[in-house]
Amino acid sequence: MTTESYRLIPEGSPAFSFKQVEAVLARAFGIADGKRKTFVARLQQLQKLGLPAGTNTGRGSRAAYSTWQICEFQLYLDMLNAGIPPALIAARFATAPLYASDGTGRFSEKMAIEGRAFYMHLRINALDHLSSDSDTTPSADSPTHTAYSCGADLAQVLSSAQGCPGLLIDSAARIRSLREALAIEVPGTTDIPLFQHYADE
Incomplete structure (x- = not known):
């Protein structure tokens, strides 16, 4: 599945170098010089695992990042920050970017612009296989390790999580911080959308 089919890339969106992406994310996360x-090294580790989708270009090719891929990078760093192993992150998101699912990126950015919250609860299901009598252990690249729920109503999001442990993120707030960092590190990008939006949005 291509990124175009996800409707992720805004028309006329610039491409960013790894150096620019690193600078934007370092500012967003407050990384000391x-x-x-x-x-x-953390970013390169994720890149070697095929994250974000479409950027592991192989030897001799420089990766060029779109705005939505920077958002995915931020999400994966949030997950690393919460102690989720890189391999588990890659198993779930290397072929299925979270912000591509059901317009999650578009809704997150819309709520960010409106100054509202948009919550995501990422459930970490690494022990699910222990609830079955089957002797089969899911492989490390099983996409079933992680599920998620999202929405503007926090109570509803948590209810959908059904008490499962996981990572709770206000993706709208995270995108606001990323937009601020992007505007500082890459002048001229203040008004560019991070995701492709429909005409009536």
Whole structure:
């Protein structure tokens, strides 16, 4: 499935170099100057695992990032920050970006612009296989390890989570912080949309 089929890339959206992406994310996460090399190593680790989708271009090719991919990067760093292993993140999102699902990116950005919240609860299901008598253990790349629920109503999102442990994120707030960092690190990008929107939105 291509990124175009996800309707993720805004028309006329610029492409960003890895250096620009690193600068934007470092500002968004408040990374100290003396720790930037370690931060870059974290980003490169995710990239080697095929994250975000479409950027692991192989030897001899420089990755060019779209705005939605920077948002995905931010999400994966939030997950790393919460202690979720890189391999588990890659297993779920390397072929199915979260912000592509059901217009999640579009809705998150819309709520961010309106100054509202949009919650995502990412359920970490790494032990699900233990609830079955089957001797089969899911492989490390099983996409069933992680599920999610989202919406503007926090109570409803948590109710959908059914008490399962996971990571709760206000994706609208996260996107606002990313837009602010992008505007500072890459002048001229203040008004560009991060996701493709429909005409009536």
